[in-house]
Amino acid sequence: MENEVRLTFLSKRCNIAVIRNMLGAMLVDNNPTITFINELKTVVSEAITNAIVHGYDNKEDKYIEMNVFLYADCVKIDIIDKGCGIEDVALAREALYSTKADEERSGLGFTIMEMFSDSLIVESKKGEGTYLHLEKNW
Ligand SMILES: Nc1ncnc2c1ncn2[C@@H]1O[C@H](COP(=O)(O)OP(=O)(O)OP(=O)(O)O)[C@@H](O)[C@H]1O
Ligand SMILES: [Mg+2]
Numbered sequence: 001m002e003n004e005v006r007l008t009f010l011s012k013r014c015n016i017a018v019i020r021n022m023l024g025a026m027l028v029d030n031n032p033t034i035t036f037i038n039e040l041k042t043v044v045s046e047a048i049t050n051a052i053v054h055g056y057d058n059k060e061d062k063y064i065e066m067n068v069f070l071y072a073d074c075v076k077i078d079i080i081d082k083g084c085g086i087e088d089v090a091l092a093r094e095a096l097y098s099t100k101a102d103e104e105r106s107g108l109g110f111t112i113m114e115m116f117s118d119s120l121i122v123e124s125k126k127g128e129g130t131y132l133h134l135e136k137n138w
Pocket of ligand 1 (some may be wrong): 052107
């Protein structure tokens with residue numbers, strides 16, 4: 001392992017920018033392409049947005065955990081919330097499925113996350129929260 005950062009932050013939208021900048025700073029020594037950084041930031045932004053909007057129903061006083069592991073050949077990231085959880089993960093991962101379609105959500109977050117990562121694991125339990133693990137190869 002080349003590096004590891006573990007963070008806990010409040011479920012506020014402004015923290016998405018904080019995390020995006022932190023990721024950029026953490027990866028810079030590995031000379032990633034702009035495309036790689038942009039794709040990884042996009043995946044992480046979608047996941048954190050989901051934790052805030054769905055997991056915590058936009059409450060700003062909850063906590064999201066994120067662990068980032070840098071390896072020579074890939075980046076692995078966990079994003080964890082202790083929010084409402086997902087009843088049917090397979091259904092939630094389907095393109096265009098959204099429980100907040102009435103709030104201008106398009107149901108494409110998971111599709112985007114899958115598109116820009118090499119592996120995406122989602123484990124969730126109703127009422128307990130959601131664990132997301134992604135891997136992206138350099
Ligand atoms: N962390 C989470 N906690 C609870 N439910 C979640 C979480 N992440 C996703 N979901 C559920 O999965 C559904 C699909 O998520 P996805 O990101 O694909 O779409 P969306 O967030 O509804 O829309 P978009 O991402 O396009 O704005 C959500 O509508 C929500 O019901
Ligand atoms: Mg989403």
